[in-house]
Amino acid sequence: LAPWVPVVGLEIHAQISSNSKLFSGSQVQFAAPPNSLVSFFDASLPGTLPVLNRRCVEAAVMTGLALNCSINKKSLFDRKHYFYADLPAGYQITQQRVPIAVNGSLSYSLCIDNKMSQMVTKTVRIKQIQLEQDSGKSLHDDTRSQTLVDLNRAGVGLMEVVMEPDMCCGEEAAAAVRELQLILQTLGSSQAVMAEGQLRVDANVSVHHPGEPYGVRTEVKNINSIRFLAKAVDYEIQRQIEELENGGTILNETRAFDSKLGCTVPMRDKEGKQDYRFMPEPNLPPLILYDAKSLPANMNHQQVVNIDWIHERLPDLPSVKRAKLVEQYGILPEHSFALLNEDGLTEFFENVVKQTQMKPKKVIGWILNVLLSYLKEHSLTVKESPISSLMMADLLNLLEKKEISSTAAKQVLAELWKGEEKTPLEIVKEKKLELIQDQKELEQICQAVIDGQENEVIMMALG
Amino acid sequence: GMRQLVWRFQVSSALKEGHVTPTELCQRCLALIKSTRFLNAYITVAEEAALKQAEESEKRYKRGQPLGVLDGIPIAVKDNFNTAGIETTCASNMLKGYISPYNATVVQKLLDQGAVLLGKTNLDEFAMGSGSTDGVFGPVRNPWSYSRQYKEKSVSKSHSEDEESNWVITGGSSGGSAAAVSSFTCFAALGSDTGGSTRNPAAHCGVVGLKPTYGLISRHGLIPLVNSMDVPGILTRCVDDAAVVLGSLAGHDPKDSTTIQDNFKPFELPSLPDVSKLSIGIPKEYHAPGLSSEILALWSKAADLFKNAGAKVIEVSLPHTRYSIVCYHVLCTAEVASNMARFDGLEYGHRSDMNKSTESMYAATRREGFNDVVRGRILSGNYFLLKQNYENYFIKAQRVRRLIANDFLKVFGGGVDILLTPTTLSDAVPYREFIKEDNRTRSAQDDILTQAANMAGLPAINVPTALSERGLPIGLQFIGRSFQEKQLLTVAKWFEKQVKFPMIQLEEVKRHNHDVFQHQKSASFS
Numbered sequence: 004l005a006p007w008v009p010v011v012g013l014e015i016h017a018q019i020s021s022n023s024k025l026f027s028g029s030q031v032q033f034a035a036p037p038n039s040l041v042s043f044f045d046a047s048l049p050g051t052l053p054v055l056n057r058r059c060v061e062a063a064v065m066t067g068l069a070l071n072c073s074i075n076k077k078s079l080f081d082r083k084h085y086f087y088a089d090l091p092a093g094y095q096i097t098q099q100r101v102p103i104a105v106n107g108s109l110s111y112s113l114c115i116d117n118k119m120s121q122m123v124t125k126t127v128r129i130k131q132i133q134l135e136q137d138s139g140k141s142l143h144d145d146t147r148s149q150t151l152v153d154l155n156r157a158g159v160g161l162m163e164v165v166m167e168p169d170m171c172c173g174e175e176a177a178a179a180v181r182e183l184q185l186i187l188q189t190l191g192s193s194q195a196v197m198a199e200g201q202l203r204v205d206a207n208v209s210v211h212h213p214g215e216p217y218g219v220r221t222e223v224k225n226i227n228s229i230r231f232l233a234k235a236v237d238y239e240i241q242r243q244i245e246e247l248e249n250g251g252t253i254l255n256e257t258r259a260f261d262s263k264l265g266c267t268v269p270m271r272d273k274e275g276k277q278d279y280r281f282m283p284e285p286n287l288p289p290l291i292l293y294d295a296k297s298l299p300a301n302m303n304h305q306q307v308v309n310i311d312w313i314h315e316r317l318p319d320l321p322s323v324k325r326a327k328l329v330e331q332y333g334i335l336p337e338h339s340f341a342l343l344n345e346d347g348l349t350e351f352f353e354n355v356v357k358q359t360q361m362k363p364k365k366v367i368g369w370i371l372n373v374l375l376s377y378l379k380e381h382s383l384t385v386k387e388s389p390i391s392s393l394m395m396a397d398l399l400n401l402l403e404k405k406e407i408s409s410t411a412a413k414q415v416l417a418e419l420w421k422g423e424e425k426t427p428l429e430i431v432k433e434k435k436l437e438l439i440q441d442q443k444e445l446e447q448i449c450q451a452v453i454d455g456q457e458n459e460v461i462m463m464a465l466g
Numbered sequence: 467g468m469r470q471l472v473w474r475f476q477v478s479s480a481l482k483e484g485h486v487t488p489t490e491l492c493q494r495c496l497a498l499i500k501s502t503r504f505l506n507a508y509i510t511v512a513e514e515a516a517l518k519q520a521e522e523s524e525k526r527y528k529r530g531q532p533l534g535v536l537d538g539i540p541i542a543v544k545d546n547f548n549t550a551g552i553e554t555t556c557a558s559n560m561l562k563g564y565i566s567p568y569n570a571t572v573v574q575k576l577l578d579q580g581a582v583l584l585g586k587t588n589l590d591e592f593a594m595g596s597g598s599t600d601g602v603f604g605p606v607r608n609p610w611s612y613s614r615q616y617k618e619k620s621v622s623k624s625h626s627e628d629e630e631s632n633w634v635i636t637g638g639s640s641g642g643s644a645a646a647v648s649s650f651t652c653f654a655a656l657g658s659d660t661g662g663s664t665r666n667p668a669a670h671c672g673v674v675g676l677k678p679t680y681g682l683i684s685r686h687g688l689i690p691l692v693n694s695m696d697v698p699g700i701l702t703r704c705v706d707d708a709a710v711v712l713g714s715l716a717g718h719d720p721k722d723s724t725t726i727q728d729n730f731k732p733f734e735l736p737s738l739p740d741v742s743k744l745s746i747g748i749p750k751e752y753h754a755p756g757l758s759s760e761i762l763a764l765w766s767k768a769a770d771l772f773k774n775a776g777a778k779v780i781e782v783s784l785p786h787t788r789y790s791i792v793c794y795h796v797l798c799t800a801e802v803a804s805n806m807a808r809f810d811g812l813e814y815g816h817r818s819d820m821n822k823s824t825e826s827m828y829a830a831t832r833r834e835g836f837n838d839v840v841r842g843r844i845l846s847g848n849y850f851l852l853k854q855n856y857e858n859y860f861i862k863a864q865r866v867r868r869l870i871a872n873d874f875l876k877v878f879g880g881g882v883d884i885l886l887t888p889t890t891l892s893d894a895v896p897y898r899e900f901i902k903e904d905n906r907t908r909s910a911q912d913d914i915l916t917q918a919a920n921m922a923g924l925p926a927i928n929v930p931t932a933l934s935e936r937g938l939p940i941g942l943q944f945i946g947r948s949f950q951e952k953q954l955l956t957v958a959k960w961f962e963k964q965v966k967f968p969m970i971q972l973e974e975v976k977r978h979n980h981d982v983f984q985h986q987k988s989a990s991f992s
Contacts, residue, residue, distance in 0.1 A: 043567065043568055046813050046814075047808040047813060048548075048566065048567070048568075048813070048814065049548070049554075049556075049561070049566075049689040049690075049808065049809075049814075050547075050548045050566075050570060050686065050687045050688055050689045050690070051686070051687075052685065052686050052721060052722050052723065052724075053723065054720065054721060054723055055723065082804055084804060084807055084851075086807070086810065086825070086828055088812060088824055091808060091810075091812065091813055092807065092808045093804075093806075093807025093808050093810060094804060094807055150824065152812065278852050278853050280803070280804075280848060280851035280852060280853075280856075281851075281853075281856070282800060282801075282804055282851055282860070285692075285693035285694040285724075285801065286693050286722075286723060286724060287723055288723060288724065306727075
């Protein structure tokens, strides 16, 4: 059988972390009482007009720069029309013709063969980033034949990040999204928490034989976590391969991922072959951004967004942070990945290192293999850890000074997990876990053992 | 002589000096509205609220602290502007009973100046039309239909035809506002102008109708027809008043991203305007097919007036004028289709009882809520916006729009200061004539002389010039450069002084004639 080449692209919507919405002053807040964060504009009251939120523009520029994009100094807003209960104006304001950023790239890393020992770096091209409005939420109540509409989310700013179909499987898609998530969180442009709907991923999947043109693609929606993203993509690839090998065809359709069944199902055809009748948004002039060169002298800098100014103030991106960790502490690249992958873990590690004589290369093992697995076992975040970095450092110091063995250290840790406010030293003393350093004392103990075991000793001496 | 005294009589100073109180003024206007109800100029009269505002104004005058020239002045607002607490219907079933929670910026500004809001005026549904005949509250009647001047001239017609069937239209779509000002029920009114909707009814009703430069006055709260062409319009009885209202409304509004950022300085017009140093352009394309010989002659006379005053009067060409109607049709319907998409019955406005599904509810709501004209434009607009048509219609129309705008740039760039043109092709036609053609045909015909200024975003003003043979008003239009309202209004004021347009002689106004109401006859408040 001829091999199949799966092709995966992603459309990611990241909710912008801002106080107010993209075009109106109502607040952005998760889980507020329904319809409590709705301005006249959000409700599409006739005669209201959009006013662009500067913070949202800055968030998009930051994200574009972090993803190596060209920032368009002039971008445009458009209306995308369709009728739906959660879209009060009957159109969404988006950037279809000229988005704010284009032609970027994102590098991410994967472990080969599931071992943490070998990592490979891959790149996915970023087609564009566009600013657009989020829609409201509609809840279908079939028992009462009604739809409940909550407009709190209507008008919240989104960055749509389009990743080209450079990925080939669920693992790659998941890794790319994970890296994007870390970048967004580092920038602060989005909190990117999938569970709160701040990061939504749609996957475009197709398969073809090498050398042949790309196959028909399906769009997979309703993916609620990075883990499910990998599952959904892999399932869909398999489904398409099986379908085609059985002589079937792939429909250009939208499918939903069912996390309970672990499969994708065709979605109720909510839009059909939609013509969105795109039209320029006449109430918003073109968005003009400046850099140091193009900024006019007499311009009020409160009124403009300066790309260079933002560039200068970008924080270290995850890839830079990892490289610095490797260089500074002599740890392996895969260690740095693991550190950044867990919220607060890098900080914890660095605090331990500061307070202990143990070499970072050794500390890292205790952090990643012992602390982290304990936290995972008990579904705790680093912040919730019953063991503080100070306690950990104390413990590792005892180990380093050879006052305890590593077995004893693990026993002490088990005690520390209980969170009883005892210091490592106290536990060591309590449980008599000290390593005996005195030669004479050791000889006495050995002698006592030998004395108590005469026969065995004779047997051993005879070989 | 006597007439000049009346024209220069200022109701504002009368208020200041206590010759008349805001309450009296308000009551007289309300009474006149009642007795001219047959004009159907008002959809909603906010009597209680107006009297309250007048009361507040009176207190301020008594303290010697009026807010400004507009304090206590009764005004009316076209019913497509949002007014908090007062119904805003757009003369449509879709918004019947709709009470907006906010004031349009221009309404707020007037109220902040102490103006007294008498009510909301009638219009074509959603401002689509050139007759003010196609709203759900019925057509507006031109007050001049009941003037002595018109009645005298129709004596020769058959006696069996009574007043009822002879009445003429106001023009549109801001016909209610024009009629309200023309019949003295208010001193100024807000209209809107997208293709001529302020200037057209101003011409037919014998009042001043100003279309400001696009971007000068905020559209926040004006329910849009075509966002890229709409402007709030100002209707008054004299040019000085228009300048005062403009001064209170113009300027950047953070709520409207299409308003310019530059600081606007309100201006006063010179009391003795001088036009001798100006260059007046006469665009030959505005000698349009169907232009009445009367208006053509008047236009020519006007040009002579300027010549005799020492101005340079030259013929110019705006070659793409003839494409403006078709271009407008594409761009207007496209934006209408988009702007009307929000009317789905969910959040506000009319909602149909049909509830089989959301889609069927939408369809029924929109069929029930919109009239034929609106629905027709939505269908056209959606057609032009389809992917397969977008390039051939919408994009092409935008290019043509650029050409039309460039025509003006060339002419103004060549040294012309102001353009002088007719405003309408003829005087107001009788209603029964007007309705023989459909809305679309009428709009296409009537907008020809006013539409291009909206395409180019330029300021333009109708100045009442003379009465036609039928005793009805004819106005002429001046078009100026972007943001040069001061120059435009100066020329308009000079012209107004020259032509001395006669005052309407309305029985109802005479009936209320006594000392206090003397002020009503004064054309101006400033």
